[in-house]
Amino acid sequence: MNGLPWTFNNHPLLLHHLQRGEFAMRVPLTTLSIWVQVGNFLGTFLEYDRSNELGAWRNYMRVRVNIDVSLPLKRFKSIRGGVEGVFRITFKYEKLSTFCFICGRVGHTESYCELTYAANGGEVVQGWNVTLRAPERHVGMGSSSRWLCGELVQEAG
Numbered sequence: 001m002n003g004l005p006w007t008f009n010n011h012p013l014l015l016h017h018l019q020r021g022e023f024a025m026r027v028p029l030t031t032l033s034i035w036v037q038v039g040n041f042l043g044t045f046l047e048y049d050r051s052n053e054l055g056a057w058r059n060y061m062r063v064r065v066n067i068d069v070s071l072p073l074k075r076f077k078s079i080r081g082g083v084e085g086v087f088r089i090t091f092k093y094e095k096l097s098t099f100c101f102i103c104g105r106v107g108h109t110e111s112y113c114e115l116t117y118a119a120n121g122g123e124v125v126q127g128w129n130v131t132l133r134a135p136e137r138h139v140g141m142g143s144s145s146r147w148l149c150g151e152l153v154q155e156a157g
Contacts, residue, residue, distance in 0.1 A: 007097045012106055014069065031066040032106060035094040035134075060092070072104030073132055092134035101126040 006013040014029035067073070076090045099106045102113045102124055110116055116124055 007095070010098050012069065012097045030068055030070050032069050033064065033066050034096070035062055035064050062094075067106075069106045073099060073106065073128065075104075075128065075132060091132065093132055094134045096133045099128065099132070101128045104128040 006015065012032050014032060016027045016029060018024060018027070073093065073096075074091055076088045078086050078088050080086050097106065098109055100108055100110055100113045102110050102115050104127060110124075110126070113124075
């Protein structure tokens with residue numbers, strides 16, 4: 001299953017490769033394979049992106065992990081460092097699909113969150129936001145496409 005995570009209509013497709021004798025209706029679809037910028041504190045480590053070492057301009061490390069989508073996305077990890085004291089490492093999820101700004105879970109938005117319904121019209125605090133989405137990575141920074149150059153000029157102006 002290469003190229004994960006897969007989405008449909010910006011909703012994550014949770015997939016599992018069935019083993020011989022495994023009953024499809026009993027497989028818990030609760031994990032999503034996703035690339036995360038910085039961190040091994042998020043889920044089960046899958047792999048490290050060695051090509052990231054070539055980009056000296058990058059200020060993050062990419063790791064691929066399995067996250068449990070029944071739990072809120074992790075926003076940061078506090079680390080104790082020698083002279084610096086405690087500092088915060090933030091996480092950015094690549095190709096992050098629909099997620100809730102209220103409960104932090106992948107797969108629904110605030111409109112369909114159980115915490116919104118439980119508040120019964122009362123105030124609901126949004127603890128997550130769009131900053132968890134990593135900017136789209138571009139493999140080739142330079143482009144000879146006149147169409148792409150035109151878009152960049154229009155956005156800048």
